[in-house]
Amino acid sequence: MTTTRTTTRTIDGTRIARGIRARVAARVGEIAHGGRVPGLATVLVGDDPASAVYVAAKRRAVREAGMRDIHRHLPHSVTRAEVAAAIDALAADPDVSGILLQLPLPPHLDAPALIDRIPPEKDVDGLTTASAGRLARGERGLRPCTPSGVLRILDAESVELRGARVAMVGWGELVGRPLAQLLLRRGATVTVAHEFTADLAAVTRPADIVVVATGVRGLIGPEHVTPGATVIDVGIHRTAQGLAGDVRAAELDGIAGRITPVPGAVGPMTIAMLLVNTLRAAEWGAGREAVPM
Amino acid sequence: MTTTRTTTRTIDGTRIARGIRARVAARVGEIAHGGRVPGLATVLVGDDPASAVYVAAKRRAVREAGMRDIHRHLPHSVTRAEVAAAIDALAADPDVSGILLQLPLPPHLDAPALIDRIPPEKDVDGLTTASAGRLARGERGLRPCTPSGVLRILDAESVELRGARVAMVGWGELVGRPLAQLLLRRGATVTVAHEFTADLAAVTRPADIVVVATGVRGLIGPEHVTPGATVIDVGIHRTAQGLAGDVRAAELDGIAGRITPVPGAVGPMTIAMLLVNTLRAAEWGAGREAVPM
Numbered sequence: 001m002t003t004t005r006t007t008t009r010t011i012d013g014t015r016i017a018r019g020i021r022a023r024v025a026a027r028v029g030e031i032a033h034g035g036r037v038p039g040l041a042t043v044l045v046g047d048d049p050a051s052a053v054y055v056a057a058k059r060r061a062v063r064e065a066g067m068r069d070i071h072r073h074l075p076h077s078v079t080r081a082e083v084a085a086a087i088d089a090l091a092a093d094p095d096v097s098g099i100l101l102q103l104p105l106p107p108h109l110d111a112p113a114l115i116d117r118i119p120p121e122k123d124v125d126g127l128t129t130a131s132a133g134r135l136a137r138g139e140r141g142l143r144p145c146t147p148s149g150v151l152r153i154l155d156a157e158s159v160e161l162r163g164a165r166v167a168m169v170g171w172g173e174l175v176g177r178p179l180a181q182l183l184l185r186r187g188a189t190v191t192v193a194h195e196f197t198a199d200l201a202a203v204t205r206p207a208d209i210v211v212v213a214t215g216v217r218g219l220i221g222p223e224h225v226t227p228g229a230t231v232i233d234v235g236i237h238r239t240a241q242g243l244a245g246d247v248r249a250a251e252l253d254g255i256a257g258r259i260t261p262v263p264g265a266v267g268p269m270t271i272a273m274l275l276v277n278t279l280r281a282a283e284w285g286a287g288r289e290a291v292p293m
Numbered sequence: 294m295t296t297t298r299t300t301t302r303t304i305d306g307t308r309i310a311r312g313i314r315a316r317v318a319a320r321v322g323e324i325a326h327g328g329r330v331p332g333l334a335t336v337l338v339g340d341d342p343a344s345a346v347y348v349a350a351k352r353r354a355v356r357e358a359g360m361r362d363i364h365r366h367l368p369h370s371v372t373r374a375e376v377a378a379a380i381d382a383l384a385a386d387p388d389v390s391g392i393l394l395q396l397p398l399p400p401h402l403d404a405p406a407l408i409d410r411i412p413p414e415k416d417v418d419g420l421t422t423a424s425a426g427r428l429a430r431g432e433r434g435l436r437p438c439t440p441s442g443v444l445r446i447l448d449a450e451s452v453e454l455r456g457a458r459v460a461m462v463g464w465g466e467l468v469g470r471p472l473a474q475l476l477l478r479r480g481a482t483v484t485v486a487h488e489f490t491a492d493l494a495a496v497t498r499p500a501d502i503v504v505v506a507t508g509v510r511g512l513i514g515p516e517h518v519t520p521g522a523t524v525i526d527v528g529i530h531r532t533a534q535g536l537a538g539d540v541r542a543a544e545l546d547g548i549a550g551r552i553t554p555v556p557g558a559v560g561p562m563t564i565a566m567l568l569v570n571t572l573r574a575a576e577w578g579a580g581r582e583a584v585p586m
Contacts, residue, residue, distance in 0.1 A: 019480075112430065134428045135403065135424025136470065165496075171477055177429065184485055186466055189496060191484040192477055196456045203482060206495065 006227050008152040008230035009258045013265025016156045017149075017272035021065060023293045024275045028066040031282065038097040038282035039068030040124065040274070041090045045083060045109065046076035051102050058100065061271045067278060070096055080109050087117045098124030098142075100274070105250060126178065136180055140284075142277050147179035149269030150211060151186070151230055159209060159230050162187030167207035169193045169200070169220065169246075175213035175234050183211075202233055212246040221248040228257040234266050240258060297521050302551045309449045309564035310442075314358060316586045317568045321359040324575065327383040331390040332361030333417065333567070334383045337375060338402065339369035342357045346393050351393065353565045360571060363389055363583050373402050375573025380410045390575035391417030393437075393567070403443035408482035414578060419471065428474055433572050433577075440472035442562030443504060443525055444479070450551055452523050453482030453500060456459050462493070462539075463511065468506035476504075493517060505539040514541040521550040 035230060040062045044055045055071075062069045070093075072086050083105075090096045099122045102187075104113045120130035126144035134141030154161060166183050168175040171194040183190050193203045194214075204210050204224040212220050212232035225231060230265040234248025245262030252259055260266055319332055322327050333355045348364075355362045363386075376398075383389045392415045396405045398469045403424075414421035419437035427434030447454060463469040464487040476483050479559050486496045487507075497503050497517040505513050506527035520526060528539025538555030545552055553559055573583040 032513040112432070129426035129430050129432060130422070133422035133424070136425035136429050137422050137466065139405070139422060157397035163491045165491075173430070177474075180485075181470075183489070187487075188490040189484065189486050191482065192473075193482050194477070194480075196480040197460075198456045199480040202499065249541070 001189075003263045005254045006257055007255045008256050009266050011153060011157060011258050011260045013149075013153055014268045016153060016265075017268035019163060019211060020152065020257040020269075020272040020293055021275060022163070024279050025065045027118070027279060027293070028242055030119050031279075031286075032066065035252065036110070036282065036286065037066070037068050037095075038278050039070050040098045040100060040278045041070040041072065041093075041096045043072045043074065043083070043090070043099065044085060045078055045102070046106050047115060048050060048104070048129045051104075052093060055102050062218065062242055062278070065275050065279075067097075067275070068095060078109075080114065083114050084117055087114065089096060091117070091119050091122060091184045092175050097285060098274075098278040117194060120150050122281055124274060125283055127174070128166055128254065132178070135178055138185065140226045142181065142281060144174060144178045146175050146234060146270045147182050147275040148276070150175075150234065151181055151182055151233065152273065153260065153269055154185075154209070154230070155231070155264060160257070161209075164188045164208045165206055166190045166209045167193060167204040168211050168213075168258065170211075170213035172213060174214075179211065179213070215248050216246055217244055218248045221244050221251050222255050225255055226253055227255055231259040232266065233262050236262055236267065297400045298547045299550055301546045301549050304446060304450060304551050304553045304558050306442075306446055306553055307561045309446060309558075310561035313445065313562075313586055314354065314568060317565075317572050318358045319586070320572060324572075324579075325359065327378055329575065329579065330359070330361050330388075331571050332363050332388050332460065333391045333393060333571045334363040334365065334381060334389045335484065336365045336367065336376070336383070336394045338367045338371055338395070339399050350406075351567060352460060354373040354568060355571070358568050358572075360390075360568070361388060369399050371402075373407065376402060376407050378467075380407065383515040384410070384412050384415060386574075387495070389415065389502065390578060391415050391567075393418055408525040409442060414442065415574055417567060417574055418571070420467070425471070428471055431478065436475065437467060438472045438570060439468050439506075439563045440475050441566040441569070442559060443472055444475055446553065447502070447523070450523070452551070454502075456529060457481045457501045458499055459483045459502045459504065460497040461487060461504050461506075463504075463506035463508070463527070464509075465506060469481065472504065472506070482537050483494060484531060500566055507539050509539055510537055512539050514544050515548050518545055518548055518549050519546055523550045524552040525559065526553050526555050529555055529560065 025139045059069045090099050099118045124132045126142045169202045194205045201224045210229045212231040217237040233245035233247040235242045241265045282292040352362045383392050392411045416424045419435045459481045461473045494517045502523045504525040510530040524539035526540040530537045536556045569586045576583040
């Protein structure tokens with residue numbers, strides 16, 4: 001495809017996340033002296049093993065940041081009204097700065113309606129309709145964690161966004177949709193590709209930055225990437241050989257300018273941004289501007 | 294640029310709009326027999342001549358559709374609290390199906406906050422944060438009129454959207470932002486370009502459909518359009534030679550496959566979709582599904 005060889009830099013997202021988490025912890029320490037410790041409430045329904053692992057990692061990070069770890073574990077058989085009541089109680093609790101309802105919920109529950117019970121002020125996942133509206137209108141609000149984490153990676157790597165061409169591959173609710181908007185707000189020229197895109201390589205090849213969040217393992221390879229481009233892999237798949245992403249990273253060595261590894265970049269950043277959002281919610285809740293992290 | 298000659302079809306948006314308005318009027322007649330006539334309340338602040346012309350056209354269309362025309366004209370010196378009180382009264386009035394706050398507002402008023410006072414159920418312009426959130430999440434809600442009108446034009450012309458490449462030139466709050474999302478929901482591969490886009494022609498040339506809503510007169514010409522592409526011009530500018538758009542339409546004759554004229558396409562469709570939204574709000578308000586128009 002190409003004869004140019006590029007030195008491919010593997011982005012150390014774990015290091016970037018560690019720096020953010022340290023700054024959050026320092027700020028939490030300052031606030032705690034003033035009286036109120038930010039708190040994150042995680043709500044887990046049922047016994048999905050992957051969800052349990054994710055929630056445990058988030059709770060550990062919350063405690064390590066010096067925040068209050070509040071947890072509600074509801075049985076798989078819980079009714080919609082019971083989940084709603086649990087969310088309402090956390091919404092009314094002044095010790096709770098943020099509420100995270102771990103997804104997916106069991107199918108008998110109405111996930112969108114339950115998500116929308118979280119007040120936007122405590123919506124640290126940024127997934128409510130109110131938060132989506134605030135993002136769409138550019139108003140102050142909590143933004144989804146993974147998209148925010150991707151932006152932070154690009155900023156930490158000094159990747160210029162204004163005027164850059166970005167291919168956003170995947171248009172899901174959690175990543176592609178909000179991230180496309182965030183990138184546009186930063187002045188990028190964004191193309192959104194998805195399952196109906198006829199010629200994916202034609203969309204991704206002109207891009208300076210390719211962000212992939214499709215849930216399709218190994219979708220993106222050298223045929224999709226122009227030499228020197230930055231590649232951000234949001235996918236995560238469990239395989240017999242360990243974790244893998246939506247990008248065939250090994251094949252992009254010598255082509256991509258920078259690439260995020262899976263694991264070790266977007267995942268840690270998502271947790272770091274959850275802490276940033278929880279801190280932000282606490283600061284806003286106290287009537288303060290949030291300190292940039 | 295090209296040696297191919299295409300027969301360029303001028304899209305008759307006035308005719309498409311007329312058909313929609315006739316169907317709306319017929320349905321309004323059916324509902325009126327059942328008791329309640331849909332009503333649109335227009336709120337005009339100050340004496341901007343262009344705004345007065347737009348509001349008059351909307352009110353005339355409302356009456357022609359057999360709907361109730363409610364109008365509030367407030368002086369330029371009105372306070373924010375007075376505008377808010379007027380909106381609240383209309384929000385509480387069961388005769389008012391939809392509320393349209395004509396923009397722009399005088400600068401001393403906080404337009405975003407006043408727009409957000411309109412309940413989403415009556416937000417026939419689709420511009421509130423709540424409506425933006427519903428659009429972003431794909432929930433039932435009222436969509437902005439001009440973007441909806443553009444989709445209707447494409448549908449009336451049988452332009453396939455699924456898998457089509459669309460260049461959305463302009464990312465404004467009224468058109469580009471919501472329209473990009475609507476096009477993506479229909480399965481188009483969408484590139485959003487804007488003032489920071491470095492090479493606009495590189496973005497628009499691969500597109501099957503070019504939609505232009507920039508407010509820059511004559512921005513788009515033959516260098517931007519691939520032969521046979523559909524070109525939708527949302528721009529409108531008053532010039533000494535009459536109205537003009539964002540597209541140099543005459544230069545695209547023989548290149549574009551289809552093109553919307555200015556005036557005579559997007560403008561009439563915007564008014565038609567305002568009527569559709571008002572009817573829809575009335576039907577939803579009465580607990581009915583809206584009949585497709």
